[in-house]
Amino acid sequence: MDKWALICDFDGTITLRDVGDAILTHFKAATKREIKYSYNSNVDMAKWMKNTFTRLTATPKEIEKYLLKAITLRKGFKDINKFCDKNKIPLEIVSGGLDLYSSPLFKKWGLNVKSFFGKAEFMDNNYKISYPYLKGCSLDNFKKSRVKFYQTKNRKVIFCGDATTDLKAAIIADKVYATKKLLSLCKTNNVKTSWLRTFFDIKKFIIKKQQETQRNREYINTMIS
Numbered sequence: 001m002d003k004w005a006l007i008c009d010f011d012g013t014i015t016l017r018d019v020g021d022a023i024l025t026h027f028k029a030a031t032k033r034e035i036k037y038s039y040n041s042n043v044d045m046a047k048w049m050k051n052t053f054t055r056l057t058a059t060p061k062e063i064e065k066y067l068l069k070a071i072t073l074r075k076g077f078k079d080i081n082k083f084c085d086k087n088k089i090p091l092e093i094v095s096g097g098l099d100l101y102s103s104p105l106f107k108k109w110g111l112n113v114k115s116f117f118g119k120a121e122f123m124d125n126n127y128k129i130s131y132p133y134l135k136g137c138s139l140d141n142f143k144k145s146r147v148k149f150y151q152t153k154n155r156k157v158i159f160c161g162d163a164t165t166d167l168k169a170a171i172i173a174d175k176v177y178a179t180k181k182l183l184s185l186c187k188t189n190n191v192k193t194s195w196l197r198t199f200f201d202i203k204k205f206i207i208k209k210q211q212e213t214q215r216n217r218e219y220i221n222t223m224i225s
């Protein structure tokens, strides 16, 4: 009786590029080297985002204008969003990124998905970043807790991610789709993964699993009758 839930990271997973990094580089608020350093496993991602985004001076309007031409959605995401809605499969985005860029992108793509993002307030030419949903928890533990949440509701969880902060969630997930850093991290930690190419692959996987469940159910019924 397999019921599924799908949890996705946002930056570099649902989008092809890391949106936060693209903004910081484009508006020269961080160097490539600083961004590379932020991916070390000992860096507190929420803290890093808070410190680095305060250096950003571009207005939300300027950022939006840049995003709408620079950022691409990974293929199949709109489709899997509809598929999950139709089949009552919980889909959520758990991200260390910010509403500052997720909101205009979701609006452009016409997406309405349950999601966790940090908040960016622009006041006096400055960004104030907060993560109300974390409540003192680290980002990687929070992602893991969302996987656990659906598992305790008797669902199997597919987790999709691309970075160090996704590893803990990936370790306990029932099926992992990974790209970039997470793909190699999973290999070194012996976590079974599939390569995240498009979300069409994930839809195919869910359909295949649902068909297997259906066949098993039919088989059991014939044994009983």
Ligand SMILES: [Mg+2]
Binding pocket: 009, 010, 011, 012, 013, 018, 161, 162, 163
């Ligand atoms: Mg990411």
